[in-house]
Amino acid sequence: MADLVERSQREDVAILQIAHPPVNALTGPVRLALAAALDAAIADPAVAKIVIAGRGQMFCGGMDLTEIEGKDAGLPLAGLAARIEDSPKPVIAALHGLVLAGGAEIALAAHHRVAHAEARLAFPEIQLGLVPRGGATQRLPRLVGAGPALELLLSGRPVSFSDPRLRGVADRIVDGDLPRAALVLASELGDTPQPRATAAMTQGFRDPMAYQAAIAKARSETRAGPDPAAEEIIACVEAAQLLPFEAGIAREGDAFAELAASDRSRALRHLYNAERRVGRLTPEERAQPAEINRVAVLGGGPLATQLVVALLERNMGVNWGTRDPGMLRDGMGEVTRLMRAAKERLRLDEATLTQRLDKLDLGESRAMALSVDIALIAARGQGAIELPDGVPRVKVFPDAVDGLGIRFGAPLSTSPLAEILTGPAAGPGDVARAAALLRRMGKRFLRASSTGPSVGGRIMAALHRAADALVDMGEDPFDIDAAIRDWGWPRPPFELRDVRGLAEFAGAERGDGARNWSAALVQSGRTGRNCGRGFYLHGTSGPRPDAAVTALIDDHRPRADPPRDAEKLRVLLLAALANEGARMLQEGMVARPEAIDVALVLGQAFPRALGGPMQAADTAGLFRLKQALDAADHPDRAFWTPDPLWADLVKNGRRFADLNG
Missing domain, CATH: 1.10.1040.50 (N-(1-d-carboxylethyl)-l-norvaline Dehydrogenase; domain 2)
Incomplete structure (x- = not known):
């Protein structure tokens, strides 16, 4: 358990670093380890201040959904947040990368926060049909008021600490050395007699009328699309103003328990897990080389055009070939039009747009099939084109599949999903490259053993x-x-x-x-x-x-x-x-x-x-x-x-x- 939280010390500052890769999720064992390390630092007479940080790419992200089903709950998150906030020694949260869910809640419970300029804060619980369970609905509005708090809690989207809605949440935002900045802040605190508790802060309540107006506005918007989690978040934020802090925490805990038992939240949690599991590759497939830099699109027509645009948008090289290259002239005009239409969405300047378009080569199918990592067959009549050894041939139009197929959701440009269809001749290297391509395209994907029909197609036909x-x-x-x-x-x-x-x-x-x-x-x-x-x-x-x-x-x-x-x-x-x-x-x-x-x-x-x-x-x-x-x-x-x-x-x-x- 001690390995989940690593302790070091600089002068009179204890540094407690969460070390639970890949995302430092606050699982039950991690919470217990952090609480134990915190207690030890509080009891140590050589420690005057405490810094909580995260190891790796982020401070703390994600949650253990199995705990919501009542498995291995350990120390409740609200209990850990209270332990941090009640510390008689100042606690500083050093925040980098993503600061999500439970990580965001212990950050709010800390007495001070130092954030890296690229750090982002988010409360994604609403996406699972839940409210936060570590006091965020009570602490965040105390810091920023009801309006900004509700915007963050109801959207679930990550927000930079420099966002105006988070003004005052971070004591400092730094571009450089975050650990050093946390230590500097610790030294500047001096011998603080009583750390400031977020629970005792009231700046978010300074304008009671504006606070209630934000509550009313959020309620009116929620009625347009009923969402029990949103309704409970609004009620909890309202309680932050009306009830004592401990009563508000209890209100939040009751709301979490009720929502966690609902069919809606169970369904959303199921889907959250499913989306992350369905595209997993086998160990043999993961062992295959699968780098994708250049893609052949063979065939003309609307599907081929959409594919070319989607690949260029992701900055991949494209060889577009047909049996009659003259047919590609009209297609190239449409590609240019679509890329220019996407310029603002992709935030491309003119030079970058030109650079992307320069990655497209046009020609006869046989020539375009050379020097690529994967070939997408987008129309009939391209099946006999010979490919270099090791280059997968992937049918992307509706047809029988012997080897490998991909079926993209419609519309291809915005649908997040693709299906990898594996026929009897599909090999692990083929699947690995198809998966690598879809990842570069920003698509989630699922696997199906099929000689042509897709999963979505069969269910919709039913x-x-x-x-x-x-x-x-x-x-x-x-x-x-x-x-x-x-x-x-x-x-x-x-x-x-x-x-x-x-x-x-x-x-x-x-x-x-x-x-x-x-x-x-x-x-x-x-x-x-x-x-x-x-x-x-x-x-x-x-x-x-x-x-x-x-x-x-x-x-x-x-x-x-x-x-x-x-x-x-x-x-x-x-x-x-x-x-x-x-x-x-x-x-x-x-x-x-x-x-x-x-x-x-x-x-x-x-x-x-x-x-x-x-x-x-x-x-x-x-x-x-x-x-x-x-x-x-x-x-x-x-x-x-x-x-x-x-x-x-x-x-x-x-x-x-x-x-x-």
């Missing part, structure tokens, strides 16, 4: 098949879309079809006794938003339900009497999504349910607060969803019959989450 089946069963497509929207999913199936064009969906497979309603509308001359009429009427005021569509559908099947309410519609749709996920697990397409959750949340805008369809299925109850599948009155039994995995999980009292390992 959504559309289920939605059409519900229409077969007498439901109104507009009621189905409304139920999905009310769930928090901004891509309801029938409106989405209109946006992308019904022709894209008209050929999708449907089972026994099932109708493809997109095909039915296309046959009636309705092709989607492009012609102003699909399932909806499209005009300047946005999409509007069309009674003519309801009449057309009613001509082919009787209406449900009574219609299912929104919750029953969502249960059937969720059951269908999770059932397709169960099939993918059984087939070995994905190793864990969490990959499906990441694919839908990052790739298809599934509500983050639900954690993905497999997590949402666990929350809804597997027995309940299995019953809904069994009871679905539709002839397409190949689709609605529960996969055998359901029965196994229900019988053994397990959930999909138990398969995540």
Whole structure:
């Protein structure tokens, strides 16, 4: 335990350095070690002041999410913060890199703070559906007032200590030697009779009316998008002004415990972990050389153009080749236009923009396939191009995959997700280079064993098949879309079809006794938003339900009497999504349910607060969803019959989450 906090001494200053790589997370053992080192320094007559610092690239970042489930909690974070604040000897926090979560809270509990100019402070708990648990909602507003405190606590984003909202939080901000600056401050304190406690500070309360106005403003903005964690943060910051400090700390602790037990926070924590696990490589793959400096993009068309721009934005060299290089002239004009449009977003000056564009070479495919680290096949007709030994050939357009494929989320420029598809011929070196490429592109990625279909594609196909089946069963497509929207999913199936064009969906497979309603509308001359009429009427005021569509559908099947309410519609749709996920697990397409959750949340805008369809299925109850599948009155039994995995999980009292390992 002592190794987690290293102690050294300079004259009468004890330096306690957190040494818990990679991010110095304040786990239970680290908190105990820091408390023990603090107690020892307080008891040591040779010590007059104490500096707390972090070893490595940051002061302290991250949190141990397993503790939230009640495992190995150790000394509570609020207790450690109180020990620091109650120290009879001045405690100085020397802050560099990221100062996150628990690290930010012990920094606020210290009596003084010295920050490096590049250090950044953040309270990311809201992104996990939580409030801070170490007193930040009580200490931060005492220092900066309600307005700045709420902006930081409600956003969760890192902020520089030089930001005006943090004025007064750091005693000093230094560009140079941080340890020396902390020691200088310690020497200047002299023989301080009583260290200043943040809990006793009141500068943030000097304007009570402004404080309450900031509370009211935050509440009005939160009502527009209800978030229990945001509501509790606002209430805790309000309590900082109205209640004694210890009562405010207790209020924060109660809020944390209540939120930690909520379905919303469990889902957000699940997703936080899943996003960091799904792209892990095997030891063999990690051992492969995987540096990516130059990429071949082979093929023309919109996908190739988007890829070229995305690669240039990340300052990679690009060889763009087609069988007819003359086709690239128009493409080059579009690349230049898109790069200029991105100039402000990327904060590029003219010289840097020119330098990026100079990294693009154009030519015939065979020549462009030479001297690259990886080749992206962006269109048909490029499969026979010979590549140098060791250069992976990666299909990035929808097609069968023998070796390696990548499926990018749409739109490629802004979607954070890509899927690496590994066919039977994919080797560890191929996967390693594909992963290295995606990291350079700033993409999160997941792995799927597939000869063509993507995880997100299969689940979305299941959504559309289920939605059409519900229409077969007498439901109104507009009621189905409304139920999905009310769930928090901004891509309801029938409106989405209109946006992308019904022709894209008209050929999708449907089972026994099932109708493809997109095909039915296309046959009636309705092709989607492009012609102003699909399932909806499209005009300047946005999409509007069309009674003519309801009449057309009613001509082919009787209406449900009574219609299912929104919750029953969502249960059937969720059951269908999770059932397709169960099939993918059984087939070995994905190793864990969490990959499906990441694919839908990052790739298809599934509500983050639900954690993905497999997590949402666990929350809804597997027995309940299995019953809904069994009871679905539709002839397409190949689709609605529960996969055998359901029965196994229900019988053994397990959930999909138990398969995540």
